Amino acid sequence: MKAYSIDMRERVLQAVEKGYPREEIIKLFGISRSTIKRYLKQWHETGNVDRRPIPGRPSKKFAPLQAGLTAQLQAHPDVTLERHCQLWEQEHGQRVSTTTMGRAIRRMGWTRKKRRWVPPNETKRREVLGENSSSSSTPANWS
Known part of the structure; x- marks a missing residue:
């Protein structure tokens, strides 16, 4: 799981400082009570809420x-x-x-494909799916 952004961590701490109830913070940010406790503990111990390094030794290869x-x-x-x-x-x-x-x-950012994948924009997606406003909901040859 990816770590939450530093901006979000700081907003959680600001909400705690402003006196918002923990339940409201949990619902608003979609985090757990233990996450709030962990951020507060880290803030009191180190003075920041930066991401901690991933434990373990670095790769040799x-x-x-x-x-x-x-x-x-x-x-x-x-x-x-x-x-x-x-x-x-x-x-x-x-x-x-x-x-x-x-x-x-x-x-390194290399893929097996010749060019990078880019998600289609909404217009192209509708064209591919056949969702044009002028066409009917079922093609004529499906009936």
């Missing part, structure tokens, strides 16, 4: 992958994840799983 993977992706844009892993091992001598390779490629 991602930094080298990030440094050299762009050239490999540009040279071989259409190969499979398995083939990317083989190429990486041949060039760098480090074995990488397909899962790790896929995560690294996604973190």
Whole structure:
């Protein structure tokens, strides 16, 4: 789950400071009572409500992958994840799983598609679905 924005955290604290009832804050922001308690505790201990770092050690393989993977992706844009892993091992001598390779490629913003996906705007969506105001609700050949 993604962390709430710092702006929202600050608005929650402002609502608490202004004296709004906790139940009203919970309904207004869609958060739990424990989230409010956690924000207040963090505010009193540190003086801010910034996001805390994700626990655990950093990845050992991602930094080298990030440094050299762009050239490999540009040279071989259409190969499979398995083939990317083989190429990486041949060039760098480090074995990488397909899962790790896929995560690294996604973190760098690359997709398997040739161009980035962009959601259609409302007009195009209606044209695709056949929702024009001049057309009837059922096509003539469906009856």
